[in-house]
């Protein structure tokens with residue numbers, strides 16, 4: 370792939386203090402375009418800047434948009450690593466197939482990420498728990514209001530230095546079990562990372578937040594019974610000595626963190642069941658104390674412990690609202706691998722610099 374470089378003439382000052390999540394952007398971005406005649410073309414790295422877009426661009430009307438999320442980590446010995454980027458590349462291919470959008474070949478996707486991260490390498494932060502969040506995305510930019518698959522798409526990558534998710538240590542959250550709104554049904558786009566899914570889920574998030582909860586636990590869209598995800602994370606429960614999580618059957622997003630954590634759990638000697646877990650069953654485990662630990666998994670937080678579940682007027686607490694032993698061990702092991710400060714027995718790291 371030939372990438373044309375157009376470097377920024379003036380570089381920005383790096384942010385000082387707390388980075389937060391997704392508030393700052395680096396000096397450059399990666400862009401390429403697609404048409405049926407030329408396929409992917411005009412690969413370029415240009416200064417990060419606002420863009421022109423046609424008011425009739427199809428993405429603004431019919432939400433044909435997909436994205437990915439991963440991070441670049443700086444190790445103590447000053448290497449920069451990606452974590453299993455080929456998994457994001459393959460998931461992006463699946464997402465784009467479902468949304469009738471062109472595929473970005475795995476190698477092109479990973480090469481583009483490496484190229485832009487190298488250019489803005491000075492933005493990979495050095496603070497404890499900090500990283501450079503990488504946001505690849507694609508959208509239909511053909512100007513047309515008739516509904517059909519577009520004949521012009523743009524793929525871009527922007528980068529954002531992000532802070533430690535838990536500046537004061539890993540802390541449990543309160544979860545609202547959502548029994549009114551749903552997120553996905555089989556045959557829909559639940560397994561796709563597309564903007565539309567997020568737009569549709571906002572009402573539940575806003576409602577939960579108003580009621581004092583940080584995240585929503587999603588139940589399946591047909592029976593409103595089976596546990597699927599928590600917020601924008603996959604979710605797992607330690608019940609007795611078995612970890613239970615929802616199967617990947619079209620409604621749940623196949624998280625890279627989920628897959629990695631499941632590998633660690635197996636190697637720690639726990640059993641894993643990928644099965645439909647009835648919310649009534651889960652609440653009963655909560656009442657009886659058999660629910661030992663619960664946590665969400667995702668790239669942003671890595672692991673987010675669940676301390677409390679609220680469902681139809683009742684609250685159950687897991688592990689006395691403290692971060693569990695297994696939860697903490699999974700967090701420490703995975704972040705150790707990701708930041709390049711521990712051995713990498715699974716070959717999950719990919720060096721950039």
Ligand SMILES: *Cc1c(COP(=O)(O)O)cnc(C)c1O
Pocket residue numbers: 438562598600601602603622623624625626627666667668669
């Ligand atoms: C991105 C995402 C996840 C987590 O995936 P990771 O690859 O682990 O970051 C889980 N659920 C939803 C709905 C998501 O969009």
